[in-house]
Amino acid sequence: LPSKETPTIAHHGSPTHLIPTHLGLPPDLFSYYQRTNQLLYRHHTDVLSFTSRPYTLILDTTPPTYGPVEIILRLLTHLITTTLWSTGAIPTLITTTRPHTPQPLAGAQHLLHIWTTRTLAVPDLHIPLQTAATLDQAIIILTHHHTAVSHHIRATPQVTLITTHTPTTSAPAAPTNSFHHHISPNPTASQVAALITTLLTNPEP
Secondary structure: OOOOOOOOEEOOOOHHHEOHHHHOOOHHHHHHHHHOOOOOEEOOOOOOOOOOOOEEEEEOOOHHHOOHHHHHHHHHHHHHHHHHHOOOOOOEEEEOOOOOOOEEOOOHHHHHHHHOOOOOOOOOOHHHHHHHHOOOOEEEEEEEHHHHHHOOOOOOOOEEEEEEOOOOOOOOOOOOOOOEEEOOOOOOHHHHHHHHHHHHHOOOO
């Protein structure tokens, strides 16, 4: 497991000190962060090491996520995946588009599964959760906060919940469960990096 030492983060530095989550950004988003001075750099030589624990990622692709919500959920899924790759771990993706079909994310070609799938189906997180339960891995669910509420999803040490909300609505109350993380639909680069770090450097239960 990683050291709990936290590096100093700044908006300038050597390219070799870019934080791992920003090294994994899609090219267009990397260019945008670069133009807007949102790239983050470590300011010491200690390497931040992430857990190599295997994860199953459940990505909600139903209509409530369309628009800005799906962008942040897919970006987080992408960055969790590329960060885990840096540890040698291969995560598994289950989408609500194909809730019965686990998809190992073993290489760059598999990132298309994160960005190119949608469904018109009514939100149903129970089926992908049942599928994920057969894999015996820690689970991360990424969904709209209303869907999490309507499905009575309870975050636990084995099931981490990530939610966001529609930008035109008010943010819900901050979660009181330490395994539930809510993020703005328009987060800063540092907020995204902080969430990834929190998710993947937490000790195993």
